[in-house]
Amino acid sequence: MAFLLTYIAMEPLLPVGKKPGRPPKWTKRQLIDGIRWRTRTGAPWRDVPVRYGEWETVYGLFRRWQRHGTWAQILKNLQARADSKGLITWKVSVDSTIARAHQHAAGACKRGICR
Incomplete structure (x- = not known):
């Protein structure tokens, strides 16, 4: 269900382009779902399931x-929509009470020569 909602939200933001020639074998939705599957799992591109399209086609798109810059534009538009509906909280909290440095960053000896 989350896939369907995400694609429906993205669909008006997708670039519209009709190329002359043979019609595409895979739909944009299948290819985008393949890209989302790959980024969610972190698997190599060659492991994208065939139901999403051939991995070369998914990677090419x-x-x-x-x-x-299409992905950046889509993200920007989705964030603007969500922000206008009040779905995004822009509060950031960083706790830096403990910050440990590596021993070499603290002036430790290097190859027998101390600084």
């Missing part, structure tokens, strides 16, 4: 949109 991902890289093409990455080079053209």
